[in-house]
Amino acid sequence: xxxxxxxxxxRITKTGKRIMLECSQTKGHDRMYWYRQDPGLxxxxxxxxxxxxDINKGEISDGYSVSRQAQAKFSLSxxxxxxxxxxxxxxxxxxxxxxxxxxxxFGPGTRLTVL
Amino acid sequence: xxKVTQAQTEISVVEKEDVTLxxxxxxxxxxxxxxxxxxxxxxxxxxxxxRNSFDEQxxxxxxxxxxxxKSTSSFNFTITASQVVDSxxxxxxxxxxxSNYKLxxxxxxxxxxxx
Numbered sequence: 601x602x603x604x605x606x607x608x609x610x611r612i613t614k615t616g617k618r619i620m621l622e623c624s625q626t627k628g629h630d631r632m633y634w635y636r637q638d639p640g641l642x643x644x645x646x647x648x649x650x651x652x653x654d655i656n657k658g659e660i661s662d663g664y665s666v667s668r669q670a671q672a673k674f675s676l677s678x679x680x681x682x683x684x685x686x687x688x689x690x691x692x693x694x695x696x697x698x699x700x701x702x703x704x705x706f707g708p709g710t711r712l713t714v715l
Numbered sequence: 716x717x718k719v720t721q722a723q724t725e726i727s728v729v730e731k732e733d734v735t736l737x738x739x740x741x742x743x744x745x746x747x748x749x750x751x752x753x754x755x756x757x758x759x760x761x762x763x764x765x766r767n768s769f770d771e772q773x774x775x776x777x778x779x780x781x782x783x784x785k786s787t788s789s790f791n792f793t794i795t796a797s798q799v800v801d802s803x804x805x806x807x808x809x810x811x812x813x814s815n816y817k818l819x820x821x822x823x824x825x826x827x828x829x830x
Contacts, residue, residue, distance in 0.1 A: 640724075640822065642719075642806060642820030642821055642822045642823060643760075643818075645818070648816070650816075694816070696816075702810065703748075703762060705762060706752075706759065706760035706761075706762070707759075708758070708759045709758050709760070
């Protein structure tokens with residue numbers, strides 16, 4: 601089984617709809633992240649969480665919110681989706697105690713289309 | 716501020732050719748980490764390697780090798796005897812040490828290996 605899972609894998613929605621993307625991990629990592637990837641660009645950080653009570657905004661948090669329900673679960677919400685939020689979304693996890701390297705491991709991605 | 720530049724947007728080679736993907740970085744941190752990730756056509760992000768700033772030894776893993784040179788702020792990736800399965804987008808990324816978790820990605824290089 602995959603260590604980091606994302607649901608759904610693909611989603612098409614309409615402008616103005618609320619949508620939630622979910623991420624679960626079995627790696628036991630404390631840190632979790634949400635990124636978006638747009639065609640031809642690298643990844644941009646939306647939100648990150650260092651533990652259940654610690655949530656922080658990344659570079660492009662406007663229009664997004666998150667919830668860290670447990671160590672293993674980190675959800676990303678689009679309260680009112682708009683077309684320019686069409687992108688590939690990745691969840692990632694890392695463990696700073698693993699040799700102080702903090703390598704991030706990514707989920708398979710969720711392809712979101714907002715019409 | 717951290718920055719990662721992958722000047723090669725796209726590279727096309729014929730199978731069995733060697734290919735080098737360039738990565739140049741900027742950081743003010745004295746301790747930092749460099750990464751390479753692979754994104755095959757299926758879309759997931761696969762971690763390939765992590766290097767810390769104190770270890771300039773080159774690394775070889777099968778057909779993959781990495782050349783880290785602090786003097787030129789470069790962390791280049793070479794694939795020897797390329798194969799069609801190597802076709803992917805490759806991302807170079809940089810993070811600071813300690814509490815500077817932030818992973819800064821380059822925009823990626825699309826490698827196409829033709830049969």
